[in-house]
Amino acid sequence: MTSIQRLLYFLTLHRTGLAVCMVSLGALLFPVLDDNPYTLGLSHLVAINTLVVLGLNLFIGYAGQISLGHATFFGLGAYGSAIISTTWAVSPWLSLILVALCVALLALVIGIPVLRLSGHYLAMATLGLNFVVYTILIQWDEVTGGPSGFAGIPALSCADFVFDTPVRQHYLLWAFALGAMLLMLNLVRSGVGRGLAAVAGDEIAASSLGVNTQAAKVKIFVLSAVLASLAGSLFAHSFGYISPDTFGIFASTDFVIMVVVGGMGSIWGAAFGAAFLTLLPEWMDIFDTYKDLVHGGILVLVLMFLPQGLVTGLMDMLKIRWALRRHNASA
């Protein structure tokens, strides 16, 4: 082996780890290059959306099920953490964990009966749940603040170190997002993850090979709900203000669009989709008027021409191109 071959081998072998290192380095250096609070605010949103989309992507891509209600878990995380830490004056970290546990329980209660069925009942059940929670957030205004929102949520802190400046929040949020990403990357390569991939590929084949398909689906649903709740709590504690409109059914479809654009089942795609759709309004002036058309159009075009998503789809195209070129060169 020449040294170049050895280097290429090393790069291929450790491609995932190297990519994670590169992204982490990018996140680490970003505030040094650009500490404009507005840009940092956008990067916060990207990190938070990535956290939600990572979980949802795992559920859609690996369990082969549809959830159109992840904004519910996101919203419950945000409101739950806000109410517990502000109204009851509990420490933000503790409230974050408490809410995540409650959301896990809720996801379990819904997931166990609904995921037992074949067919896409969960899509409607979660959509219905989203509607119910949204109504409660608006109607129960003595607790949630109603349509005008909930303000004055305390920031997270470690001992005396308070995450109250945009730069500090940047590191906090990206630490969570990258941590979740690392967890996902390892999970899909573990035995559990391989079992899930089998479920997505062919449920009957997977169950005949000894994968407990129902339990696997429920576990992933709960995991994705917990990630969404965590993202919601972080959102509430870093922005300090939340309102019900962030957690409506249209927010849920936005999360789904992020998953589809990135590629169902692709973890890097999830991060890409979250970043792409969060930053899209920044690049388009006419976005406000045509938001629905742009979002719907992107979803339809991606599904029609690259159903594997932009990241996986383009990668596959490149791989095929390379393989053909190698074949032609050798022939």
Add this chain to the structure above:
Amino acid sequence: MSRQLWLASQDTKLQDGFFVHTDFLQFILSGLTTGSIYALIALGFCVVSNTMGIVNFIQVDFVTLGGMFMFTSLFTLGLPALPALVLAVAAVALVAMVLERIGLRPARSANHLVLIFLTVGLSIILRGLIKLVWGTNRMALPPLSSDVPVQILGASVLPQALWIFGLTMLAIAVLTWFFHRTSLGLCMRAVAVNPTAAAVVGIASGRIRLTSYAIAGALGGLAGVLVTPITTLNYDVGVLLGLKGFAAAILGGFGSFPGAILGGLGLGLVESVSAGYLSSAYKDVVAFVLLLLVLCVRPKGLLGR
């Protein structure tokens, strides 16, 4: 409670009996009215689900579109009520067929996940277009005939409710005739029973899908035309109605036509009675709690196979 108090309470109950009875009748009638609307929407969901095996999220916007086309044909074109209704329903059916032809068919994917997400995407686009064309303001539609309530057994009923009952019955009768007496309808039933066998005997799946979308569009449009004079007309009025229609379809057993009708009427009744006797603020929540309960206890629905 002492016996005397109990007797006294029974006494007042007897005196109030007449009013209690009319109240109850009122709730039943209003429940059946909204129930008919849910049944129409649920039937639309079932038609597409039976032929394509997917949940058609565009159904939700067919309802809105029905109301919008009715608005245009009444006020922009100045048609009388009945021709306007026919035009609006036909227009929604046409839009549905166009969507199936250019929005769903080119995907040529057998993956249900892709197809369902496509309907979600098309629904978002359609809602965006509705917003652009008709704006986001709330609009009011006049009822099909006079708005003087009619007295039936002591309960007052709007003539619009009678229209809703009548036209729902008519729609069900036409559907029954179509699915049992025409060759296209029989083909659609064959596809619903066994798509592979239907393809083997030469039933063209494209035509069946197109027809199922036309029927779904017409049913959704009819529901929209009929219900928007009671509610108001808005670009997302169909979202909630559509979701409840879907809940009704599951309640009755997803894919079963009698189930959809029964589920729709049942959901309407439960909703109206609970709004009357419990609380109307959380009326919309009842449908989804019921949906979750049904999925837990009897996931096949009331009449599911």
